Amino acid sequence: MRYPRSVPRSGAEARRRLQQAALELYRERGFDQTTTAEIAARAGVNERTFFRHFPDKREVLFDGESDLRAALMQAVAEAPEGLQPLETLLRAFRKVERILEDNRPFAEPRLQVIAATPALRERDLAKAAAITEAVAEALRQRGVTDRLSGLAAQIGWAAFHQAIQAWIDDPSQSLDAHLLHAFDDLRALSATALPAQ
């Protein structure tokens, strides 16, 4: 059996083709109805190659997560001193907005598939948890208490996530506007009243 010459063996090339093929097939037939063999076939590679690039069938849609996490940690670390935790986070989120905005054509169908597939939602939640944990660690290195760092990271991420969702649903506003709006909501929630005792 001869090896096809048409497909370049560059590595990163096949990886991108696999991601593209997976997203297309997940949208066409649904995640559960597409096999890894089909993804590989559309990408012009062997099924085994799929698992050399991605540890499982879900991970193929979660590639940029480590970039976003790294960018967020750096943004938190570089924030000016003296800021309160949630102030720090808002600044950090605003700094990484570009990463999402540049990826919008890819991010939109991707989020659609994830929302429609329980298995992918689970993975998405796991990625979010990993990011918030990293953000919490970055806060700790700025001197934020162990107790507060975790809570602050989760609260901030919740607002960021809500902003992203609103931005997907309503593209007429910028992600930045949605983000500021979400932090307004945060303020509204805590400003009114937090029970004493």
Next chain:
Amino acid sequence: MRYPRSVPRSGAEARRRLQQAALELYRERGFDQTTTAEIAARAGVNERTFFRHFPDKREVLFDGESDLRAALMQAVAEAPEGLQPLETLLRAFRKVERILEDNRPFAEPRLQVIAATPALRERDLAKAAAITEAVAEALRQRGVTDRLSGLAAQIGWAAFHQAIQAWIDDPSQSLDAHLLHAFDDLRALSATALPAQ
């Protein structure tokens, strides 16, 4: 082949035995190193029966989730009117503490296994997301805005979850004390400063 008479065919009985066997095996060999056939064997049933009671290998550890969700939704619905969202949630969480406290002997090793197994952590996060979504819906039925309900539910759950973790790590304090402490932290976070613009 005769059917064994020793195992009662009650249904709920086999279900409990499967949960017990799964928890034991996950602790002894780890989640990835135990097969569903082994769980079924220890429970004295066929592997097929395992999948009649639980949709997959993870779900066997997440049985009480629907009870907790239902109790939380009811507690939110029954809270007195005029309370702010986070006030409502604190009252609701305090009402369902007993469910967790009564289950502590089972919950402790369970959480240990979950924390040590990525696949189980994913499922745990999914369950938490389902609960927060239900809580958000309960808040909406009390008239809380769409925008605020989701954020409030996530913030409240984050505090509740932190309280549970602290309670597992430090049983000398009651879960209620940990919960109040966590909401204190919430207050500390938002009292200091939320960035205006």
Next chain:
DNA sequence: CCGCTTAACGTCAGTGACTGGCGCTATGGA
């Protein structure tokens, strides 16, 4: 220009989670 190393891939065989189908049997009424 030639051999050599190595990265990326193909192929094969195997494990294990999960499903559908079918037959059995005990149990609780009619």
Next chain:
DNA sequence: TCCATAGCGCCAGTCACTGACGTTAAGCGG
């Protein structure tokens, strides 16, 4: 007493994922 049904055992099959080994192409020193 009969019978519908729930709960289970058994079998065959699909598919995600893995380990081992062979194959090809590209870079690199000679």
